[in-house]
Amino acid sequence: MMNIPILYEDNHVLAVQKPVNVPVQGDASADVHMLDLLKHDLKVRYNKPGNVYLGLVHRLDRPVGGAMVFAKTSKGASRLSDIARKQELDRTYFAIVHNHLPESSGTLVNYLYKNKRENKVYITSKKKKEAKQAILKYEVLATTDAYSLVRVQLQTGRPHQIRVQLSGVGCPIYGDQKYGQHITKKKAQIALWSYYLGFKHPTQDKRITVISEPPNEYPWTLFSQTIEAHKEI
Numbered sequence: 088m089m090n091i092p093i094l095y096e097d098n099h100v101l102a103v104q105k106p107v108n109v110p111v112q113g114d115a116s117a118d119v120h121m122l123d124l125l126k127h128d129l130k131v132r133y134n135k136p137g138n139v140y141l142g143l144v145h146r147l148d149r150p151v152g153g154a155m156v157f158a159k160t161s162k163g164a165s166r167l168s169d170i171a172r173k174q175e176l177d178r179t180y181f182a183i184v185h186n187h188l189p190e191s192s193g194t195l196v197n198y199l200y201k202n203k204r205e206n207k208v209y210i211t212s213k214k215k216k217e218a219k220q221a222i223l224k225y226e227v228l229a230t231t232d233a234y235s236l237v238r239v240q241l242q243t244g245r246p247h248q249i250r251v252q253l254s255g256v257g258c259p260i261y262g263d264q265k266y267g268q269h270i271t272k273k274k275a276q277i278a279l280w281s282y283y284l285g286f287k288h289p290t291q292d293k294r295i296t297v298i299s300e301p302p303n304e305y306p307w308t309l310f311s312q313t314i315e316a317h318k319e320i
Contacts, residue, residue, distance in 0.1 A: 091124060094154060094297040099163035099289050104299045107152040107276060112143060145171050145244060153281025154299040166289035177285035180239040180249060183278035183306050184258035185270050187235050192226040195252045199245050208247040210255045221245040223252055229313040236310040249279060261306050278306050
């Protein structure tokens with residue numbers, strides 16, 4: 088069993104740092120996934136008999152690491168899911184992309200369609216059946232000749248949203264094998280990280296904020312000083 092860092096925990100909420108390349112829930116690969124790992128951890132740490140409850144509130148793509156929140160009770164799950172549905176779950180990501188964004192900051196608005204057979208998302212027209220609006224705000228924090236460090240704040244939570252929208256403006260994320268395969272290196276790890284989560288506690292009158300820092304490895308080390316300077320949001 089792998090060690091999963093806990094960022095915050097109480098009776099209703101569990102926020103952790105998701106490791107890269109671990110699926111959030113069971114899929115066709117049958118690989119070990121976050122829900123099973125965390126349920127096992129809770130069962131062991133609290134010596135719980137029988138099945139352990141853990142509610143999935145939001146998702147991260149399998150290759151992406153960073154901050155993620157789960158609910159430890161059904162009441163917590165219901166209220167946190169409602170917070171996410173109302174777009175009141177604040178989510179901020181760091182991404183390292185190829186090339187340079189058209190502006191130093193801005194908002195990307197697209198309509199996305201997911202081809203379930205391919206497990207791939209495409210930018211399309213709002214008229215297409217099943218197309219859903221996707222909105223994100225971005226800010227370029229630093230650049231090199233080849234790359235840009237971008238802070239992304241999600242306004243909606245569509246599958247593969249950040250990856251597709253950034254690729255759509257000619258800036259695929261470093262290491263993205265699905266939406267940047269024409270430019271990224273084979274087997275490179277995607278440089279997209281769930282950095283910050285903020286939300287109202289499901290049962291208490293307080294706000295929870297958690298931060299998960301990107302790993303100290305390439306290509307993140309290209310922007311170590313900038314990331315350090317932008318720790319506080």
